[in-house]
Amino acid sequence: MLTYFSQFLSHEMSFVPQYQEQVSTNYGVEHRTPKCCGVYNPHKECYPIQVLYQDPKYTGGGCMEFVRSLSVSYTSSVCHLQLLGIHREQLVVSTSFIDASNIYGNSEEVARKLRTEEGNGAKLLVDSHSSYLLLLPRDVKECRSSDRGCNNRCFIAGDTRSTLTPAISSLHTLFMREHNRLVDLLANKGWDSETLYQEVRKIIGAMFQHIVDKHYKPLILGEHYVKEYDKPYFEYDDTINPTTYNSFTAAAFRLHSMVHDWIKRKDVPVEGAPNLVHDYFRQDEYCDLSTDPVTRVLIGITQQRAQKVGYYFAHDMRHYLFSSSRNVLGHDILATDIQRGRDHGLPGYVKWREWCKLKPVTNIEELYSEMLYGAVEKLQMIYRHIEDIDLIVGGLIERHVPGGLVGPTFACLIARQFKTMKYGDRFWYEHLNFPGAFTQAQLNEIKKTTLAALICRNTDEQYIQRDVFRPVGNNNPLQPCQVINAEAQLDLSHWGALILY
Incomplete structure (x- = not known):
């Protein structure tokens, strides 16, 4: 529950829509999510997830569909912000x-x-x-x-x-x-x-x-x-x-x-x-x-x-998200969440620890006391620098706060x-x-x-x-x-x- x-x-608290393009049909104008994979000239709002050929589930590698969140740069009143070099913001x-x-x-x-x-x-x-x-x-x-x-x-x-x-x-x-x-x-x-x-x-x-x-x-x-x-x-x-x-x-x-x-x-x-x-x-x-x-x-x-x-x-969240059956591969929820954080321009995990005034970490070995068992070794395999660790990855694998279900960064x-x-x-x-x-x-x-x-x-x-x-x-x-x-x-x-x- x-x-x-x-x-x-x-x-209830948040709904960030993905970008959709207007398409004219026989029934009028429809809003559709653009296709990003297998397209010669994908839409500029595409940000697909590239899958390596070594992936054990998506054999042969490939591409996972991903469209960027709708941003305020698409509203007429603030379209000039991009011209001024001001960063992109998403709409809730x-x-x-x-x-x-x-x-x-x-x-x-x-x-x-x-x-x-x-x-x-x-x-x-x-x-x-x-x-x-x-x-x-x-x-x-x-x-x-x-x-x-x-x-x-x-x-x-x-x-x-x-x-x-x-x-x-x-x-x-x-x-x-x-x-x-x-x-x-x-x-x-x-x-x-x-x-x-x-x-x-x-x-x-x-x-x-x-x-x-x-x-x-x-x-x-x-x-x-x-x-x-x-x-x-x-x-x-x-x-x-x-x-x-x-x-x-x-x-x-x-x-x-x-x-x-x-x-x-x-x-x-x-x-x-x-x-x-x-x-x-x-x-x-x-x-x-x-x-x-x-x-x-x-x-x-x-x-x-x-x-x-x-x-x-x-298993179904990692390989069959929103699929119609286990015969058809779907999305990977963690890959999607990581990509969404990058789409939104979130600073890395260690920056958020600093913002929350938690114990600072300057190298990945210092995370042994902060992370769940076996997590640091996985981070070392994936990330080259500690500053590269995505917020959602670092936050998920912290040791939980006393009496809570998340680590101190997410709790903050x-x-x-x-x-x-x-x-x-x-x-x-x-x-x-x-x-x-x-x-x-x-x-x-x-x-x-x-x-x-x-x-x-x-x-x-x-x-x-x-x-x-x-x-x-x-x-x-x-x-x-x-x-x-x-x-x-x-x-x-x-x-x-x-x-x-």
């Missing part, structure tokens, strides 16, 4: 806050399309043909299914990557269900549909922020980095620029080594689970409606241990990013001193929220561990959902009066 919630959160098209925009969309236009009653209703759209509350499908050819009736069906959600894997789809569906559940419970307040929608959206956003800040973040960073970058109380700082850091988006928060070669389903043994390549943009889970697919997936990943953050990557970068997005957000859920803020009583109710409670309230599961980011054990036993619901149930009487904005 920690693995896929990390991915769900990364989609998501909001620079933890605000549940991946659920609701990051523009008014998208938000309206996700609502009922032609964009004016209080609820989010659902698939009316399903016996379960599922996201509304849309016709997109990249989504596929073994069932012909489900082919080309992707989900409509606030983020276009909502159908990437069944785990991501299930988290999107979970928050949609919670939104619609709260709309039903608050419908007796006498509010019009716009007020009802906005109030529930604000509650869902606060729940999401609370889960991230109080339950998720400490597991990633450990106690030391949480204390160093957090205050004992919330205080909005209007001098903070909450923009997403390039180093965060292109390296520090790419925790892809946690992903397994399969996604576990409830009551399905590991041997029976489909491999990961089968699950890319696959809709099979949502065609078999004999049981709730969201329950099957979410409970499955609460029972599956994540891989360690480090230099081992799942991630902690700083979370700090700016929290204390630079005037609408952060704990900020009580602005028009439209939660009351203290409402805030106390929000703080009851756990991800386990959201799962219990919106699936048919009966038992779950309180902390779904940790495996079941003596300190985290299974609990009846009835008990977890009682502990986290919001007292909605505190939302009795109309809130003026």
Whole structure:
């Protein structure tokens, strides 16, 4: 669950689109990603990954497709920057806050399309043909299914990557269900549909922020980095620029080594689970409606241990990323992440250690005390100079901070990013001193929220561990959902009066 919630959160915090070119067709103008390999005169935005002939998987060597991230140099207002010799910058098209925009969309236009009653209703759209509350499908050819009736069906959600894997789809569906559940419970307040929608959206956003800040973040960073970058109380700082850091988006928060070669389903043994390549943009889970697919997936990943953050990557992530089957080689996630960091012009690993005021290193032998066992020898085989080590490579193979899941360089970068997005957000859920803020009583109710409670309230599961980011054990036993619901149930009487904005 920690693995896929990390991915769900990364989609919420950053979306850097690749360059696309306009192509005229019989149906009008389409935007397509240019082809870079096997092309006589590739597009200037191509930056393909060259594969050596010695590669054991891509036999004979070759070329792996890679297109550069869209940059601000393509907007008319700043095209003169290139002429002035100013460096290239990338665009993040998501909001620079933890605000549940991946659920609701990051523009008014998208938000309206996700609502009922032609964009004016209080609820989010659902698939009316399903016996379960599922996201509304849309016709997109990249989504596929073994069932012909489900082919080309992707989900409509606030983020276009909502159908990437069944785990991501299930988290999107979970928050949609919670939104619609709260709309039903608050419908007796006498509010019009716009007020009802906005109030529930604000509650869902606060729940999401609370889960991230109080339950998720400490597991990633450990106690030391949480204390160093957090205050004992919330205080909005209007001098903070909450923009997403390039180093965060292109390296520090790419925790892809946690992903397994399969996604576990409830009551399905590991041997029976489909491999990961089968699950890319696959809709099979949502065609078999004999049981709730969201329950099957979410409970499955609460029972599956994540891989360690480090230099081992799942087989399907290294060789078959976004492939249609194991008969067709796909992308290599680590090679792609390294190339993305270079595309974005990130300084090397040792520069970031210096920026984070960590112990300086001047030669590769000094990294023995900093790196995971066996990592330094691999670095010596690959890099000629210590300054050449890519940020994502050096950051992934550091020894983890006490109580955390990443090394000190990534802990520093991630902690700083979370700090700016929290204390630079005037609408952060704990900020009580602005028009439209939660009351203290409402805030106390929000703080009851756990991800386990959201799962219990919106699936048919009966038992779950309180902390779904940790495996079941003596300190985290299974609990009846009835008990977890009682502990986290919001007292909605505190939302009795109309809130003026």
